[in-house]
Amino acid sequence: MQKPVNFESKLAQFSEHWQPKVVAEMNDYQFKVVKIQGDFIWHAHPETDETIVVLARTLEIAFRDRIVEVQAGEMFVVPRGIEHKTAAEHEAHLLLIEPRGVLNTGHEGGARTAVNDVWI
């Protein structure tokens, strides 16, 4: 049985941006912490919703028709198949919840695709 996962302790163990680290699993879902700054790429996850909990600072999620701002202490569910682009002016800390195997770039691929399933 796992120990409790402390988000701050996990986040203190790395500094790179846009590289999600798995901290726990529930059934076939994974919990990942990630640090982001700047702009990501447009992508979608055709097979699944994706949950983002903001642990520190502010996340901007751009959709084709609007921008959503998510603050620390808030969560947002990006619906499956909807194109989006995440961004953070100042380094933001996030908790991602999604099925095991989902890539950060969805079906876009490319240079911004992080190595998947890295535990911390």
Next chain:
Amino acid sequence: MQKPVNFESKLAQFSEHWQPKVVAEMNDYQFKVVKIQGDFIWHAHPETDETIVVLARTLEIAFRDRIVEVQAGEMFVVPRGIEHKTAAEHEAHLLLIEPRGVLNTGHEGGARTAVNDVWI
């Protein structure tokens, strides 16, 4: 598409204990906020893991062989089928993540079973 969910705002909308309220869905999973104080009953969820994120104060989870303390800013995954009993000396605020349809008392039932699928 949903708006961002602010945990504190949701928690400010009710005061009763042990009555989870759904705040978001991801695929067939639900996110529920709940306030607890005192002791719950022994129960298990034979069909699923259950994730608990502590949003405020301290949660104690008793297992048959040990007690786990989970602080604010920490999460814990209770494995499927494992008997457990949650408790909080001072009112604690939790975020639960589990498949839609899971009851708070698992397969125990009884007077402590909360009405399921109540949104806030």
